[in-house]
Amino acid sequence: MSEIRQRYLKSRSLSIIGCPFSGGQGRRGVDTGPNSLIDAGLISQLQELSWDVSFEGHQQFEDINSILESGEDKDIGTMKNPRSVSEVNKRVSEVVGKHAKEGRLPLTLGGDHSLALGTVTGSLSAHPNAALIWIDAHADINTPDTTPSGNLHGCPVSFLLGLKGTDVEPFSSWVPKKPVLKADSLVYIGLRDIDSGERKILKENGIKCFSMHEVDRYGIGKVVELALDHVNGGSSRERPIHLSFDVDALDPSVAPSTGTPVRGGLTFREGHYICEALYETGSLVAMDLMEVNPTLMADHAKQTIAIGCSLIRSALGETLL
Numbered sequence: 001m002s003e004i005r006q007r008y009l010k011s012r013s014l015s016i017i018g019c020p021f022s023g024g025q026g027r028r029g030v031d032t033g034p035n036s037l038i039d040a041g042l043i044s045q046l047q048e049l050s051w052d053v054s055f056e057g058h059q060q061f062e063d064i065n066s067i068l069e070s071g072e073d074k075d076i077g078t079m080k081n082p083r084s085v086s087e088v089n090k091r092v093s094e095v096v097g098k099h100a101k102e103g104r105l106p107l108t109l110g111g112d113h114s115l116a117l118g119t120v121t122g123s124l125s126a127h128p129n130a131a132l133i134w135i136d137a138h139a140d141i142n143t144p145d146t147t148p149s150g151n152l153h154g155c156p157v158s159f160l161l162g163l164k165g166t167d168v169e170p171f172s173s174w175v176p177k178k179p180v181l182k183a184d185s186l187v188y189i190g191l192r193d194i195d196s197g198e199r200k201i202l203k204e205n206g207i208k209c210f211s212m213h214e215v216d217r218y219g220i221g222k223v224v225e226l227a228l229d230h231v232n233g234g235s236s237r238e239r240p241i242h243l244s245f246d247v248d249a250l251d252p253s254v255a256p257s258t259g260t261p262v263r264g265g266l267t268f269r270e271g272h273y274i275c276e277a278l279y280e281t282g283s284l285v286a287m288d289l290m291e292v293n294p295t296l297m298a299d300h301a302k303q304t305i306a307i308g309c310s311l312i313r314s315a316l317g318e319t320l321l
Contacts, residue, residue, distance in 0.1 A: 004282045004317065008127060008240050010103025013052040014316070016043065017095055017108045017119075019061050021088050023068045023081040024114025024153030027259045029295030031065060034058060034109040036294045036305045037312075045309060049317050054104070060095065064088045076169070078150040085152045086170040089118035093174075096122025100286060107312065110290035112259070113140055116244045117156040117171075121180050123242045123286035130240035130285055131185045131231035132160075135249045135274060137262040139191055139198045139209075144168055146197030153291075154195075157186070163201065183207050187227040189274060190215070190249035193262045212264055220270040224277045237281040243315060244288040245275070247308055256297040257304035268307070275315035287315055 006012060018034030038055070046053050067073055067084050076082045092115055096106040100123050108119045113136070124130055134140070134157065141157040142148075143165035159166045162179035183205040191211040194202070202209060208230045210223045218226070232239045248258045251265035266274075278284050292308045294301035310318075 004280055007238065007282045008103075008285050009105055011052060012050055013054075013103070014046065014105040014107050015099040016053060016055040017092065017099070017106055018055070018058045019088065019092055019108060019111040019115050020058050021061060021064060021111040021115060023064070023073070023084040023088070024112040025151045025259055026080075027293065027296070030110065030112050030259055030291060030293040032294055033111060033292035033308075036292060036301070037109050037289070037308055040305050040309050042309050042312065045313055046316060049313065051316060060091055061088055075150065077144055078147055079144050079152060079168075080150040081152065083170055085114050086174070089115060089121070090174045092118030093122040093125070096286065097125040100126035105284065106286045108286075108288045110288065110292070112153040113244075113246050113290045114153040114156055115290065116140070116288055117159050117175070119286065119288050120156075120160055120242055120244065121175065124180055127240040127242075127285050130242050131187070132181055132242050132244060133227060133231075133278065134186065134188050134244050135190050135266075135271070136188065136244075136246040137190060137193050137248045137265055138246070138260065139188060139194050139202060141198050141201050142195060143197075143201070146195070146201070148195060148197075158201070161186075161205065185231060187230055189223060189227060190266050192264055193260075212266075215266070215270065220266075220273050221277075224274055228277075228281065238283060240285040241278055241281065241283050242286040243275070243278055243284060244290070245311060245315075246290045247292055247304060247311075250307070255304045255307050256300040257293050257295075258291045259293050259296065260291075271307075271311060272314045275311050276319065279315050279317055284315065287312065
């Protein structure tokens with residue numbers, strides 16, 4: 001274990017927020033991800049790294065899944081399950097914000113990546129200057145107007161940036177009117193599957209992206225260095241960081257049990273290096289681990305779950321030596 005001074009935490013304490021939600025996309029099973037990570041021993045693993053860990057279960061979110069199962073959450077325009085996605089994110093935002101304001105590190109276990117609207121809104125309510133490091137095969141920056149599928153796990157970043165088309169009900173009832181996140185406070189690593197509408201959005205907003213092309217060209221060490229330079233405006237590493245990690249950023253040979261796998265992704269070590277390097281800044285204030293779906297490629301579920309736990313441990317201080 002590496003002892004790094006935590007700049008923004010009152011003590012070495014974290015709160016696990018398990019959110020068993022699948023409504024942001026069409027495949028059930030991702031709602032079992034949080035329990036699978038807990039059952040794999042995540043709490044004791046983090047305690048062994050000297051973290052004071054709290055976990056209160058999933059009760060505050062369970063009724064959302066009953067709305068999904070009832071079939072009552074009808075489409076609004078292209079958006080699928082909009083009421084469920086909005087309500088669960090509102091609750092997640094409140095819970096994450098509460099723990100972050102207490103000086104604890106909120107660790108949110110998904111569930112699908114639509115939940116990042118809530119996690120990032122919550123962490124930025126406590127750390128308004130935080131940067132967002134988004135590790136994913138996908139940009140998740142479609143708007144309700146550009147999304148080809150209507151699945152809202154492909155849209156959370158557009159809502160965070162307050163892009164045109166996101167001021168819509170039911171989200172407009174609680175998402176702040178002004179952008180939660182500035183475009184220059186966001187960096188992507190691992191992109192390799194981007195919709196045409198997203199490509200236009202990324203270019204128009206000047207968002208810093210390190211696709212797998214850049215990872216291949218520069219190596220993961222240089223990419224992380226450039227990402228941190230960008231959000232810090234130089235060599236300082238003092239800006240608060242929210243890490244949102246979708247396991248599909250990893251190559252499917254590494255993490256097969258996820259809903260939207262794309263070949264050519266991050267290796268085991270590249271994914272872990274990102275987490276280790278962000279921990280070393282001492283500025284990590286929140287983390288999401290999303291899209292573990294043990295019901296897909298079930299023969300490899302234990303592998304994906306174990307890697308999810310390992311990524312979290314690396315982001316929270318576990319080192320090779």
